[in-house]
Amino acid sequence: MTNINPIASPLASAGRAPATLATAGGWRAQLVKWRVPLSILALCLLPWVLPSKALAVNVLIYGVVCVGYNLLFGYTGLLSFGHAAFFGTGAYITGITIVHFGLPWYAAVMLGVLGGGLLALVIGALSIRTRGIYFSMVTLALAQLVYYVALQASNWTGGENGLRGFTVSKIDIFGLHINFLDPLQKYYVLMAFAGLALWFVSRILNSPFGAVIEAIRENETRARACGYNVERAKLMSFTLSGLICALAGTLSAMHLAIVPLDSLHYQTSGMIVMMTLLGGAGSFFGPFVGALAFLLMEDVFSIWTSHWQIVVGSVFILFVLFLPKGIWGALLAWRASK
Amino acid sequence: MDFSLIAMQLFSGIALGAILVMAALGLSIIFGMLGVVNFSHGAMFMVGAYAGLWVASLTGSFWWGLFVAPIAIGMFGMAVEFLLIRPLYGRSVDDPLLLTFGLGYVLVEAVRIVFGSDGIPFPTPSQLRGVVNLGIGYFPIYRLFVVGVVGAILLALWLLLGKTKFGLIVRAGARDPQIMRVLGVDIGKVWLLVFGLGVGLTALGGVLAAPMRTVNPEMGSLVLAEAFVVTVIGGMGSLVGSVVAGLLVGIAVSMTALIAPEMAQIVMFALMALVLLIRPQGLFGKSGVQA
Amino acid sequence: MTDMKHTAFFPLSRRAALKGLGAGASLLAMPWIVRAQTSDVIKIGFPMPLTGPFAAEAKDQVKSAQLAVQQINDKGGVVGRKVELLVRDDKLNAGEAATRALELIENDKVNAIVGALSSAIQLATNEVTRARGMLYISISQSDSINEVKDFSKYTFHEALNPTMTTAAVAKHTFKMGARVAYLCADYAYGHEMLRGFKRAGDAIGAVTVGEILHPIGAPDYSTFIPRISAMSPDILCICNFGRDQANSIKQAVDFGLKDRMKIVVPVILHNQRLAVGPDVFEGVIGGSNYYWGMEDTVPSAKVFNDAFRATHGGATPTDYGAYGYTGVMSLLLAMQAAGGTVTDKMVASLEGLKYDVAKGPQYYRKCDHQSVQSVLVLESKKKAEMKSDLDFFKILATEPASESVLRSCAELGLPT
């Protein structure tokens, strides 16, 4: 069987090389050091820049999903096509715990994250046994199974109608009484969670484990020869990535007060991949830029014409062809080359 | 559950299997020979159906549509390979997959712009209308015709790849393109033709399926899922695998429909996940496939 | 081969293809959606699946809704205030629909929302509007919107619901002792239609010989058909929506089922009949909320058809298109009766509203806000019987508007 045409030796692989390396010198080290505060600052401005608060919250949520997904795709080099399963499961567990068990919102969020993470552990353990295209296909197949289970278990998940009936209107954290229906207050509460996720990912990337997954992306054979248990590291990366996507799922459930069945479908997985690549796989803030660009394009173009998908598709093709590093990745590379 | 019902169910499972094979063939060839996963496969299937429809409405005959559309779309496939896929060779294995994912979006929306987003009728050709009594039940003549065409296509492909010089070059190129270049074979041209052949076959599948299903812009997305299931179970890159897997899935879906019809689609994905976990390279794929 | 030529084998001639191009171009040129600025204008949010498989139905609904707004504005608007329709694209995705609803409420500060074309989408929109006390009129088939779990004081259901539709259709197709088999899509819509038909069937004394639930969106039905023919029913009820309806009926006909049994559908869809042509649908019976052929018997239908033909170049309104008109018009009439846009006042006037705008007398039942309206029972005509391309249904019967076909308030568990 061909090892792809022509010889794609390790040297030529990883076209989407990481733009920021922890140990790179100069301004880039500064950027890495201050990336979390800078990102959070950028997120604070988002609701004032974008046309609508609801769009801002969506960018926030899909940004967190893509940052979680990027941990696996951009930093470990594994193209999974099933991450909608963790996003959707996080949302469903949050909704189900409130609707059927009447738990407070923070318990629901915690359970959603843990449930999604657990599912990621299971699907990860099964799919890590395969490699390359088969890995993408296994994750797609297993995620579709989760979709059909949710479709069939309609008394729990509301089936094709989606899950309803758990609107969170008031939140009390540390003595603060927040009206969750007010778009701005809701945005900043969800942004706090997003900031937490960004900080968690940044810690992982700066940690020794961060170096391990980047080594695996660079050259899996050599990583194993260095003494790393590659399978275990991949599984950890897969599970951590699933946890963060599940967190985004819980935020989405709280934001929309419904859990649509489509959140588990592979179209959502495909969208997550597109956003991450558009923004810049392998870079820290790239996924957020990708989510912003994708949703903004979708929102703006759908005003001009109902055929907005042809524009989004074409832009994506151009990026794969000419800007594999994505918007943010290309920006960093350009900044570095100056 | 009398015998004739089970026999009829088995037969319709085989016929459905033939349709699944036709839908998966193009995907398996393109992946097997080029290592490219074509996520726009479903969209190409749909574009083939529309092309068949357009040619048939101009010439007023289904047969012209069946003949001309696959060739035209095959050439379109070659243009796609030349302009969009070729720059990606040598880059990471995910890039063609991601590019064709975007291409799928573009093709679906383009058809919506040109032909509108509601379904367009594609009546069964008059000679092939009606049913035939097989003793165990009634079966549409058109579907028997489709099973026949699929059989003929498989035979032709087997001869082309197995017995002709071009076939030898294609299979060798799949094994080791570097050596082929050393032997002076313009492997680029071979890939162009193979991609065109794959897309052409997919378009032919579209034209054949059009009379059975309504022709609409979204008909491709389900075909993509079915084709992946069949190709992966059969073993990426193995044509024999696709044929056997297609029939296997067709019969599995058909038998499930007897007991628990709503589980039909779940069975497909469950079968795919099962095969991937036990034998990642699929039933007939070669192990150690790094793609 | 000769018969091919002169029977215009395929309806899609070059002219049609070019028209498609033209339509696409006009869509690109005319921005559908206008961002509202001024405050005294009454704003009605209108989220529709402009992209996706139901784009055609969505565009029909937008045309009819705009017609209703235009008619009211020509008569000086509501209480002197101009009315504006804010059309948004919910992409037939429940998540997008909730986001559009949030934007319409938070950004555009709309006074009411009308819309949504599938049960999942209307329930998602309903969830957002009921939490924020926003008036919402949903215009597509669903039983769950009337039930306690999803009920909202501010939500009104202008469309038919499965119970009344199946009751009307069964009344004119089932007979005592008729053997009925069901092929239904395995999701809420399919289950609700199945429950409705069996409920009506038991009342009439029909015998259910078998039920087959097929996966939603299944492209191939050949594996279900042997079981159906083994049941040898007199009537085959196919309960699914959109492309599933077109595919399942086409394949049932291919397998020759129609020669051996009557095919009945809960709702016979205008656009799906267009998608498969006359021969396939010939003889199929189904219910509908509206058919332009009503104009011979219902005066308001004639008025509506003529107004629609005038503004849209001779085209006639479709079944789902009419929902757009009746939904928006009933809201506007209620606003006029309430003398403004105060939500509670509008709710009260809607609950008391008697209106006949396009299909005969209608009113909203107080306990579940379901629009009690007539149900048409249509049969698809043979190609030879059709006087023109649009004359494809025959009205077998009109079930007058009555609460008898609905589940009682007590049965729904709602206070009367």
Next chain:
Amino acid sequence: MKKHLLSVENIGRTFGGFKALEGITVNFEQNKVTAVIGPNGAGKSTFFNVLSGVLTPSSGRIAYKGKDLTGTPQHRFVHLGIARSYQITNIFPLLTVHENARVAAQAMHSRYNIWSNRERLKDLDEKADAALNAVGLHGCRDAVAKFLAHGQQRALEIAVALVADPQLLLLDEPTAGMGPEETKDMVALIERLAAERTILLVEHKMKMILGLSDRILVLHHGKLIADGSPQQIQSDPEVRRVYLGQSHGYA
């Protein structure tokens, strides 16, 4: 009986029907340089892969300091002190030379810690620099590995293997694709390393092997046909017929 550093007993490995290795029994002693030679396709690389844990043997046993390792995954081998370099350069192309060595050093230290900042593991830098010094690559410490010359990349490959401070270092054709000048440097390096480690290498350059190794194993069609000192191997008729005989006029 003194425990050998590494001993393999009746090792076999088949791929489908093909027997790549058959019934090989060898014991490796401490601080010796052992070379493995044989015509192409003799099973040298397969033998190396089995010794380094990349492949599990189809039959037979492998023991390291008396402890049975059969079937253990490769990363356990590395931690026990068996490291290797590859025939085709296998390094982290987009990391710098220092980072290549540092990542390898970290494998011995902490692999799954997702919390503390890896910059604080200062000792890794020292270990990495020490390995780079050993192979003389300290000069291009911050160059990206991808842009190094071929010889430098081969040296980096050995440095990365060295970082694990292995007791047994397997070198798969270290001088492949090198000119005479670079080969001389590599031989000098191997001699330096042999002072404190056991070296096992696969090579084709006979002059280099005869000069460098204390012991030579000759493989042919997956079987061990000779095992002895360079002098014994040169005079062994079987080896001459199978291997040396093919390259005429070789001393």
